[in-house]
Amino acid sequence: MRILHTMLRVGNLEKSIAFYTEVLGMKLLRQSENPEYKYTLAFVGYGDESSNAVLELTYNWGVDSYDLGSAFGHIALEVENVYDACDKIRAKGGVISREPGPVKGGTTEIAFVRDPDNYAIELIQKKASYQQL
Numbered sequence: 001m002r003i004l005h006t007m008l009r010v011g012n013l014e015k016s017i018a019f020y021t022e023v024l025g026m027k028l029l030r031q032s033e034n035p036e037y038k039y040t041l042a043f044v045g046y047g048d049e050s051s052n053a054v055l056e057l058t059y060n061w062g063v064d065s066y067d068l069g070s071a072f073g074h075i076a077l078e079v080e081n082v083y084d085a086c087d088k089i090r091a092k093g094g095v096i097s098r099e100p101g102p103v104k105g106g107t108t109e110i111a112f113v114r115d116p117d118n119y120a121i122e123l124i125q126k127k128a129s130y131q132q133l
């Protein structure tokens with residue numbers, strides 16, 4: 001088995017596709033509509049679904065916002081340098097919600113950015129081993 005995708009319900013599909021492609025550098029891999037059940041799916045990611053876990057952005061026609069609740073945490077992306085990544089994201093209009101720096105109680109360099117629906121995206125600086133915080 002392997003992780004195929006994480007599904008996020010989004011309020012504005014074009015806005016979300018623009019964020020994940022133009023701000024976070026993902027590719028729009030495929031898009032499909034289901035007129036019977038009134039929803040559209042857009043799959044975005046850094047590589048083909050045959051070997052990469054991706055995001056499934058789900059737009060329910062006419063639904064422009066969701067209560068995210070308190071259970072969902074974040075999706076994590078690996079970056080070469082979290083400080084550079086934040087500079088580039090800010091330059092493209094992204095919102096950095098947690099400035100880059102070591103994780104509390106650890107050494108891993110992280111930051112957080114919010115997507116158009118306010119889902120949290122964690123940026124984790126690449127490291128040799130992810131065994132420690």
Ligand SMILES: C[C@@H](O)C(=O)SC[C@H](NC(=O)CC[C@H](N)C(=O)O)C(=O)NCC(=O)O
Pocket residue numbers: 007009037039041056058060
């Ligand atoms: C393509 C595959 O990855 C899917 O997840 S499609 C599954 C399908 N999704 C929806 O119906 C999305 C719209 C829905 N209103 C929602 O917000 O979740 C699904 O969940 N189908 C249910 C089923 O029983 O087939």
Ligand code: NI
Pocket residue numbers: 005007056
């Ligand atoms: Ni799915």
